[in-house]
Amino acid sequence: MFKIFQELKTIEWFMSQIDNIDFSPAYQRLGNIWSKPQKQLLIDSIFNGFDIPKLYIQYMPISNNKDSLFVYGIIDGKQRLETIKEFIEDKFSVADDFKFIDDNSQSYYISIAGKKFSEIENSEPILAAKFLQYELSIVFMDTDEPENITETFVRLNSGVTVNTAEKRNAYGGKLSEEIKKLCETSLFFTNKVRLSNTRYTHLDLALKLLMLEMGYQDLSKKSVDNFVKDNKKYDVKCQQALINLKKKLHDIEICFNDKDTLLSIKNLIITFYSILDEVPVQHLRNFLEYFESWRQKNKSADNVGENEHIDVRMVDFSRNLQQGADKKASLETRKKIMRIYLKEYLEAI
Template identity: 40%
Template sequence: MFEKLKHSPIGKTTIANINNCIETGLIDFTPDYQRFGRLWDKSKKQLFIDSIINSYDVPKFYFHYLSSYAYDLNNSNCLLAIIDGKQRLEAINDFINNRFSLASDFVYIGNSNIVLNNKYFRDIYCCYPEIMNKFLDYILDVVFIDTDEKFRIEELFLRLNEGIPLNNAERRNAIGGELVHWINFFISTDPFFTEKISFKNKRLEHFDLLTKLILLQCQGIASFSKRNLNTLIKSNKDYISPLIEMCLSKLQRNVSLMNRCFEDNDLLLRSKSMVPLYYLFFFFRENVSREDIQSQIEFLREFDRLRKENVAIKDPNLINKEFVEFDRLTQQGAHQKTSLEKRLKMLNAYYELFRTDNFNILSECGIIRKNSLEDV
């Protein structure tokens, strides 16, 4: 069910009514789909309040009306959940609660002789109650959505905020269920995702990465196809199977090992497509220790440096073609099983050279030669 209600379930949609809902806890500001909220600075809040006091139109507010149809989505026991307009609601509530004043250059269009710049709500209400009463009676354009389909709310939220549809990770997150809950809890609390990884999580990149690591832990080298990842999430929606529980336990131990070896905001972890490969490189072997991973990370830093040097080489006779192929596989089809297999094979081969000092010899001579693995 998905219905746009024409009439407000809370009566008039004035600022006073909406703010009363905020103060009495009837509005959920942090539903699952409210994850891209950007906090406004004071100047943005002041400009928005300026628009209302001076009777300019402001954008619509979208609320999820948590009726009986949406009980499964109501984790807060609130009447409403904000879909779009969170920062504007916060600005209204903050102004009424005297958390910021009007801007220093504020001009009241209704009467330029009335000076309101730098004044707080309480000051204006004391001296000019009619102006603040008009502010409180300002009619907001509000849309209420009544639905029990989380996917539709997710879709609406992103379309309103980004103008683009959901990506695959966001669609999997919208499926919900036990494994999704486990993934979201892990990425929000584990240092690997909160401290070590150096790429942003604007559109569930961390969720996507952990889903792929779980797939690798459970199946070994596998394709990150839409079908494989969706099946993993959907088959563990109602409950997490014992097999997956065991895989998650192993994954937690492995990630804990990596946490002790990687630096904060580690440059090796700047690319989402590389992390699954590193995970296989570390743990696709028996009896892995912290010392093993530290040695492998030392190798990866040197390997990463030499690949960058290889890109800068102009003479085609000096270019390491294996590095070129490694980079191509990383950029094209990195989600495919064959790409993971080929890159992992290259890493393992060069790591053996690294362990026997041949890698260092090649590095000193210029590992950026053709067929360097065959030369040793």
């Protein structure tokens, strides 16, 4: 079944349905990407009566979806709806330089610049009511085939607005669910890594670590995309690899501080994980501190003093950490160099 219908719904209707809306279905990207000025611009547009782009929402009637707690799932327009919700909840105010475009409104209402919604309700209840009666153009999609929703999401966001990790997440499937769960529950991801996760950076890293666990060496975009599609059903081999990954991450959590600077470079994490079985856990942190200290000193010839000898191996490592870092040859080069330093470190202690 695949049915599309379009309706106009007020902001008041939207707020009345909040508990019935899934803001984060499997295909969605993470929220809170918009800046405050972007949010204020949307509110400005609504108060001034401008049209805003259509919203796309999955309609999931309880009769067809008894296992779900939700009736609706946001396909496209999450940032707009979250912004409207946050404004009504007084999470931010109207821009300080707000002005009505219409001269009549400008003279009829007192200034609402810099005010929160509750303040507008008190000082200008008619204007607040008008805001709540603003009509949103919504395209509802009624389907019991997840592939149709995923295809719609990717098509709507196939320009510069969606990054690679977000597109992979949109493919859904059991594997995506399990990787997402790992990133949300593992202390390694929630507490230890020092990587922003606004655009599914953690999910991308977790996928690549899982691929390493399954013997993959090519972590290029094409390879990871194929891996996600081929393992969508999450077979026994993939399940066992994820169990191994979880155990290893759990075992090394104790080695790192919260938001550790040693875990601030994704490709460096991938490199040391690729040889993790060769590093005694009790020496992991000290080795990485030794390695990073030496790497920082020898990132390029410019970092080395006039009378000091440049370590060309480290220069090569840093170059491969940045250029084509996901390619098999680059990872192999980094592994080879890191193994040399690991051997030297272990022999010296």
